[in-house]
Amino acid sequence: MGQRFLPYLIWLLISSLYWVFCVADNRLHPDNRIFVNQTITSSGGIFALGFFSPGNSTENRYIGIWYNSIPEKTVVWVANREAPLVDASGVLTVMADGNIALIDGKGVLLWSSNLTGIPVNTSAVLLDSGNFVLRDSEENVLWESFNQPSDTYLPTMDISLNINTGKSIDLTAWKDPQDPSPGNFSFGLDRKSLLQLVVKEGSKILWRSQPWRARQAFVVGNFNTSDTLILSFSFTEKVLSLYTLDTSGRLNFSFLNPRGNSWSLMSSFPSNACDIYKPCGAFSFCKLEGSAHSCRCLEGFEPTNMKEWEVRNFSRGCLRKVPLRLNKKDEFLRYETMKLPDDFSIWWNRTAEQCMTGCLDDGQCTAYAIANFTGGDRIGSRCLVWSGELIDLVKAPNSGEDLYVRVASAQLAPTVAVVATLLMGASFFLLFRKRKSRKGK
Structure with a gap:
């Protein structure tokens, strides 16, 4: 044995x-x-x-x-x-x-x-x-x-969306700190408006990124016929870093502090009142004022309900003072450093002039924005256009883009008339002084 x-x-x-x-x-x-x-x-x-x-x-x-x-x-x-x-x-x-x-x-x-x-x-x-x-x-x-992530995004990972099948690579938060099963918060590409990332609670958007404009946004094949859109983040290679979607639905970016050999929080989204999705109604933008925020109508717009506006209920947004003609006589007002609105369409590889005229020729287009892809070997541009209302607008001095909002030419006429009157008045004043000077001699 x-x-x-x-x-x-x-x-x-x-x-x-x-x-x-x-x-x-x-x-x-x-x-x-x-x-x-x-x-x-x-x-x-x-x-x-x-x-x-x-x-x-x-x-x-x-x-x-x-x-x-x-x-x-x-x-x-x-x-x-x-x-x-x-x-x-x-x-x-x-x-x-x-x-x-x-x-x-x-x-x-x-x-x-x-x-x-x-x-x-x-x-x-x-x-x-x-x-x-x-x-x-x-x-x-x-x-x-990496194709089946949990709640953490590491360097060299991709966040992607198969346009044809709808299959995506997203982060999903833990249910709670004791339970890593999928919770109700997710982070990934927005299926509705591509080129931007969203944090969602179920189907409800909580936070939306600025539309992507760097070379890390790229398409496999031709965008109109390709299967997959991929976005990649930039990380500093000298330090360990990660994005984590926590159990409260907050996306945290952390890096390893080599001195303490512990994680330090660099940034978090949403981080302020203007980060929350749609802090203001249509055709108005959010602006931080210290720790609080306020909403302001775009130029040429006025609050839909002034009484609600005065008690800081901004949900109904603003309305146009002068209706659009929706023809080539309309003009565009430029708003600098804005977080661009949600619900856009993408036109690839257009010049600034082509983007503007394309919007002007479109009977539904209410705004446009143009940006070139920058860095590395990525070239080309993306023209974003909007139809109907402009929503989730934020004044973003450090990260925003120029937004061109369509307005009726009649809206600009008073401003032009005032400028012309001032110029005429200045010319008349100078002429009067010149003639008086000659008489004095």
């Missing part, structure tokens, strides 16, 4: 030694397992992957990725968000069918990469970027955690 059992003990010892070697690696090979008390680390030691229990919880366990060398455990990705492991006997492994899988002690599948028709000789690798990828024998990526 003992002699029969000896080969099994030798095999078990060899397997254990082999597994200790694998845990020190950044790769999970077929039929290897990560147990509850084990982790793998990326090659540079930046990230670790293993089991964790959130907050003060000790019952539920999740597979997650976190920064390996930071004392405060910062979990940046969770695999089994909706299916916690409730015992200590679960394992993470690469299955015979090639998928990464989390299995509990009873053999129940809790989570997997869920691919079909893939090679069986795959392996999973934790990269120094924080991306956990499944590769075939030729190192082709078959699946990656």
Whole structure:
């Protein structure tokens, strides 16, 4: 009996030694397992992957990725968000069918990469970027955690939207600090007005970014026929940094303070009253006044209801004093450094003149904005146009763009007349002084 059992003990010892070697690696090979008390680390030691229990919880366990060398455990990705492991006997492994899988002690599948028709000789690798990828024998990526993010955006990740299918890569906040299951807050590309990012509570927009104008906004293929629109953020490579969507729906940008080896909050959105979506009604803009805010009508507009306006109820916005003709006799007023309105359409690669005339020729266009893509090897421009009401306007001195609002030419006539009268008066005064001077001589 003992002699029969000896080969099994030798095999078990060899397997254990082999597994200790694998845990020190950044790769999970077929039929290897990560147990509850084990982790793998990326090659540079930046990230670790293993089991964790959130907050003060000790019952539920999740597979997650976190920064390996930071004392405060910062979990940046969770695999089994909706299916916690409730015992200590679960394992993470690469299955015979090639998928990464989390299995509990009873053999129940809790989570997997869920691919079909893939090679069986795959392996999973934790990269120094924080991306956990499944590769075939030729190192082709078959699946990656960056395409299924949790609540955190890391450098080199993409926020994307497949225009045809509607499939997107978004952040979703944890339900609460003890529960990493998907909450009601999300962050991603706006499906309605592309080239901008939104934080939403369910389907309700809470915060909206300025429309993208830098080279980090790019389209795969021709925009009108392509499948996917991708936005990427810029990060400072010298420091560790991340965006996190917290459980209250706030998007926080933090960087690692090397002195304290802890996270420092750089900025947060929404951060003030004007950041909240639609702080003012149509055709009015929000302007900060200290810690408070006020709404002001665009030039040529007046409050829809003055009594409501006087008690700081700005929700009904403003109305035009002079109706548009919606012909080529209309003019444009320029508003500098504005957060551009929501609900726009995009015309690609137009000059400023083409953007203006295009809006003027359109019987529905009420405003336009033009911007060139800047930086790197990205060239071209984007012309944004609006039809109907202008909403969610904010005066943004540090980040805004010029907005050209369509007005009736009659609206500008009084101003022109006043200027002309002043010029005529000045000319008459100078002429009068000149004649008087001659008489004096």
